[in-house]
Amino acid sequence: MMEKIPTQTGARDQLMNDLKSVIADAEVWLRSGTSLTGEDLKAAKEKFERTLVGAKDDLMRYQEAVVEKTREAAKVTDEYVHENPWRSIAIGASVGLLLGVAISRR
Template sequence: MLESNIKAVNKDIKVLLKDAQALFSAAATLSGEKAEEARARGMKLLDTAMVAAQDAQASALATGKEMANSTDAYVKENPWSSIGVAATAGLLVGLLCCRKS
C-alpha cells in the first residue's frame, strides 16, 4: 500500500513539475498581466507538489513508526526467539564475510 502511494505521489509530482516548467517557460515570453497570471498558476502548481510530497513523507514516517512499534512489541513478547533470529542472522553474515573466494 505504501509503495503504491509513493509511486502515485512521485508520478503526480513529476507531472506537476513539468506543468510548472511549461508555465514558467511561457511566462518568460509573456509580459504584463498574462505573465503574472502564468507565474501565479506555476506557483500554485509548485505549492500543490510540495503538499503532496509532505503528505507522502508524513505517511512514510507514520508507517515507519508503526512498524517500529510492532517490532518492539514482538521483541518484548518473544525475547528468546528474537535473540535466536538475531544470532542466526549474525552467524550467516559472518560466514558470508569470512568466506574465501
C-alpha cells in the first residue's frame, strides 16, 4: 500500500522536486546523448526512467491526497447543510444575489 503524504504542500513540493529532477535528467541525457555509448547510455537511461517513475508515483500520491481532502470537505459541507438547512439556504441565496449584482454591473 502506498505511503500517504501528510500535507498537500509537502506532496506538492516533493512532486515539483521530482519534476525538476526529471527535466534536469532529460536535459543532460539530450545534451550528452550523442556522446554516450554502451554502459554509460544504459545507466543514463535507467536513471532517467527511475526518476520518471518516482515523479509519476508522487503525482499519484498528490492526486490521492487532493481527492481525499475534497471528499472530507464535501462530507463536512453535507453535514452542515443537513444540520442547518435554513442557514444554508440563506447563505446560498446571499452568494447568488452578490454574484448576480456583480455580473449585472459589468
